[in-house]
Amino acid sequence: MAVVAYVSGHGLGHSAREVTVLRDLPPEIPLFVKTVAPEWFWRAEVKRPFTLIPESFDVGCLQTDSVTVDIAATRAAWEEQNQRNKACRADEIAWLRFVNARLVLTDVASFPLTLGLPSVCVANFTWADIYADYAGFEGIVAQLEAEYAQATLLLEAGLALPMPYFPSRESVGLVARVGSSHTLCSGRSALIYAGSWGMPFPWESLERFMGWTFYTLTPPPRPWPGNLIVLSRETMPHEDLVASVDCVISKAGYGLVGECMAAGTPLVYGPREGFAEFAVLDAALQAWNGGMRLESEAFLRAQWPLEGIPTKGSVSRLPPPGAAATIETLVKLWSAH
Numbered sequence: 001m002a003v004v005a006y007v008s009g010h011g012l013g014h015s016a017r018e019v020t021v022l023r024d025l026p027p028e029i030p031l032f033v034k035t036v037a038p039e040w041f042w043r044a045e046v047k048r049p050f051t052l053i054p055e056s057f058d059v060g061c062l063q064t065d066s067v068t069v070d071i072a073a074t075r076a077a078w079e080e081q082n083q084r085n086k087a088c089r090a091d092e093i094a095w096l097r098f099v100n101a102r103l104v105l106t107d108v109a110s111f112p113l114t115l116g117l118p119s120v121c122v123a124n125f126t127w128a129d130i131y132a133d134y135a136g137f138e139g140i141v142a143q144l145e146a147e148y149a150q151a152t153l154l155l156e157a158g159l160a161l162p163m164p165y166f167p168s169r170e171s172v173g174l175v176a177r178v179g180s181s182h183t184l185c186s187g188r189s190a191l192i193y194a195g196s197w198g199m200p201f202p203w204e205s206l207e208r209f210m211g212w213t214f215y216t217l218t219p220p221p222r223p224w225p226g227n228l229i230v231l232s233r234e235t236m237p238h239e240d241l242v243a244s245v246d247c248v249i250s251k252a253g254y255g256l257v258g259e260c261m262a263a264g265t266p267l268v269y270g271p272r273e274g275f276a277e278f279a280v281l282d283a284a285l286q287a288w289n290g291g292m293r294l295e296s297e298a299f300l301r302a303q304w305p306l307e308g309i310p311t312k313g314s315v316s317r318l319p320p321p322g323a324a325a326t327i328e329t330l331v332k333l334w335s336a337h
Contacts, residue, residue, distance in 0.1 A: 001030070002032055002099050005018060005034070007033060009035050009060075015045075016045075021326045023045060024323065027049065032051045059081045061074050062074045067199075068274070089114075105121075105122060106119065110148050119153075124158060124280070125163070128163075129163065129276045155326050156170065158322055159174060172322040173320060173322040174262075174322050176239075178239060179242050180240050189212065190213075190306070191248045191250075192216045193217070193249070193251075193256060201301075206225040213229065215231050215245065216229075217238075242260060242265050243259075243262075246309055247266040247309045248265055251272055257285065261318040262318060266291070267290060269285070269292070270296050290316070
């Protein structure tokens with residue numbers, strides 16, 4: 001009797017949240033994961049047995065960079081995905097029967113919730129919330145809300161939008177990976193996380209930050225400044241890297257915000273237009289003593305006030321309870337059906 005997890009491939013945030021849960025799912029529960037997120041990420045993070053199937057059932061937002069959404073392209077891609085979902089519905093139901101699926105988990109596609117099995121959505125927002133801000137998406141939003149309403153249960157993962165269309169919910173709190181700190185360099189250090197789509201920073205200007213060493217996982221355009229080090233993803237777990245630097249410079253996304261809060265690592269970030277969840281994340285970061293929001297122009301021009309970054313150890317750590325609570329609920333639901 002298997003659990004089947006449908007995880008959005010939009011960025012790595014959805015996968016980062018779900019690996020935190022699924023890697024501790026009891027080993028006697030067969031696990032299938034359907035996602036187009038990178039296989040290397042799942043293999044590195046989830047050590048228990050599982051079957052990974054590279055399939056997608058949602059679109060998310062198509063972006064030109066980490067902070068800009070292409071709304072017209074997003075609509076066209078959603079229409080195509082919706083037609084694929086309709087066409088594969090009978091086959092997907094038959095496949096779930098074939099693998100003896102007992103419980104469906106989604107983060108955060110709506111289509112899997114309509115396939116007739118007990119289902120859980122683990123989320124702090126859905127695509128219905130995101131698309132509600134886009135002109136001409138009214139019909140799409142109505143369909144998505146109707147599909148999300150078929151979930152057996154919403155496990156609200158902290159820093160959440162209201163999501164009133166779910167008929168039943170439990171709040172589990174923030175779900176995030178918790179890292180361990182390591183010594184990286186003799187001076188102060190920052191992780192620049194450019195995301196899957198990159199950041200249009202003037203990378204060569206980083207040399208003006210005397211006494212700072214910058215780390216990144218995505219090679220920027222050359223030439224690189226002398227105080228920028230491009231790390232391979234195998235260097236250390238991402239959550240350890242977040243816990244080891246003096247600050248992180250990036251967009252405010254759920255997974256990264258959670259890792260920074262769990263580690264007590266300050267986050268320097270700019271605004272994100274077209275992302276409904278930003279207001280909630282921004283409010284939480286401003287209430288915490290480690291959030292440093294800049295205006296868009298200053299953020300993208302690397303005009304970062306790093307002299308004001310709190311010293312290491314002075315920012316509150318907020319342990320995330322969500323993974324353990326989510327696992328407990330999933331096991332109960334799996335056992336009950």
